[in-house]
Amino acid sequence: MKVTPWEVEGVVDYSKLIEEFGMEKFEDLLSEIEEPMRLMRRGVIFGHRDYWRIVEAMKEGKEFAVMSGFMPSGLPHFGHKMTMDEIVWHNQKGGKAFVAIADMEAHGVRGLSWKKCFEIGMEYVKAIIALGLNENSVIYFQSANEFVKNLAFELAAEVNWGELRAIYGFESETPLTKIYVPAIQAADILFPQLKEFGGPKPTVVPVGADQDPHIRLTRDLAARASIFSFEEIEGGLRIRSRKGNEFLKELESLNFEKKFYEGHVDVFGEKKKIEEEVRKIEIEIGGFAFIPPSSTYHKFITGLTGGKMSSSKPESYISLLDEPEEAKKKVMNALTGGRATAEEQRRFGGEPEKCAVFELYNYHLIEEDEELEEIRESCKSGKLLCGKCKKYAASLVVEFLKDIQEKMKEAEDRLDDYEVIFPKHVGSF
Known part of the structure; x- marks a missing residue:
């Protein structure tokens, strides 16, 4: 690995x-x-x-x-x-x-x-x-x-x-x-x-x-x-400065019980409140105070041909811009967790945990857990064969792509509703 x-x-x-x-x-x-x-x-x-x-x-x-x-x-x-x-x-x-x-x-x-x-x-x-x-x-x-x-x-x-x-x-x-x-x-x-x-x-x-x-x-x-660091102590927090001890004097304004030492300040009270107030002080004095x-x-989604789904392997993935019929073909050709023959599938059942098509259901295509479990059990029991399963998955993919592509066209007219930072000199490099 x-x-x-x-x-x-x-x-x-x-x-x-x-x-x-x-x-x-x-x-x-x-x-x-x-x-x-x-x-x-x-x-x-x-x-x-x-x-x-x-x-x-x-x-x-x-x-x-x-x-x-x-x-x-x-x-x-x-x-x-x-x-x-x-x-x-x-x-x-x-x-x-x-x-x-x-x-x-x-x-x-x-x-x-x-x-x-x-x-x-x-x-x-x-x-x-x-x-x-x-x-x-x-x-x-x-x-x-x-x-x-x-x-x-x-x-x-x-x-x-x-x-x-x-x-x-x-x-x-x-x-x-x-x-x-x-x-x-x-x-x-x-x-x-x-x-x-x-x-x-x-x-x-x-x-x-x-x-x-x-x-x-x-x-x-x-x-x-960030300027200040936090250590938990009994009843409060110990505050240190990473940028020099001179910043510790800024904590004098804290409305908590506190004790000043040469290299730190012990502050007593509700820890979350202390941390919030110290971060506010850091911002006021020009620090970042990052949390x-x-x-x-x-988990990684399995590629339709096995392995990780990768942008460098078009056959391994379904693009949101794929023609629905092209995506349907990809699903129908996908690697499954089925047995070598239909007879073996009925006898031994499939292995949905090894199936790229079942992953599509699990990660993307089916929202209701009950429906997903029904497909899983039907596969494992041998009642559901790969051909029928793929056809259903392909139909859901086609339906999804038609919907998302229509919404992507509509999104072009809605960009002004969002705060978008665009490059200013596209095409001039």
Whole structure:
């Protein structure tokens, strides 16, 4: 098993990933979430970091954000739709959505022209709007977002070459553009917490497990770039300054019991309230006061031909822009968990856990859990044969594509309803 931001190989053991990457099991939080989305209910979202912050914000009706991005190196497909669905769900639960079109990465790492990045990127913009993103959102192209680029420069000062090499395996031949990408992505993730966009707030980043190195690095950078740090003590918090002890005197205005020491301040009272007030002070004196970003991790969707669904293999995925009849053919040719013959299928039953078509049902096509379980049991018992199952899946895909493509056309006329940061010089590079 190999799982990195640029490469996934072998059979992925998600339990092992949780252990190796130091994630937390998502199922442990599931009972705390009101009306969880299907990817949560079905274990497709399997891990998290600090998602309790988001659960708490949703329960208390407090401000939070959801942020993720898409590299426009290929057309949006069902693999991207999974992340879009997660963004839209959080957005509809009250979170402000921040959607990045990673044109800088596509241009610098994949070599696409700026014009091509914009053209493909707009398909992602229309797709997520068509899937239900509401106006409580910011959509932007990296190259056009001065806040992100300036923040990336600030964050780059907090990480060195040795650390990047250890995390990403960069070598002496690695282009500087690719080396700079982690700083840009960290800036994307922390962008929702800038004071110009409401200041520090819990922010969740839904991603595949291969993107966890970016999350871990960003969580570290969020702490390093902020002035104050927090340690729990009995009855309160211990506050330290990463930028020099002279900043500790700013905490004198805190309306809590406190004790000043040479290198820290102990503050006593409700820990959440103390942290909120300290972050407000940091913002007032020009700091970032970032809250470590939360994250959720979803399983990889299997390509229709086996392996991971990949933009570089058109036969492995269904694009949201595919002609419905072409998508139907792809489904009918998909790898299944069926037996070699219909007779064996009836006798031994199928294996839905090994079936790319069943994954389409599970991840995308069927909302009701009861219907999904009926298909699963019919497959395992041998009552449902692959041909009939594929035809039903193909019909659902055709219906979905016709609907989403119509809504994407409508989205073109609704762009003015959204805060979108467009590149200003498309086509002139």
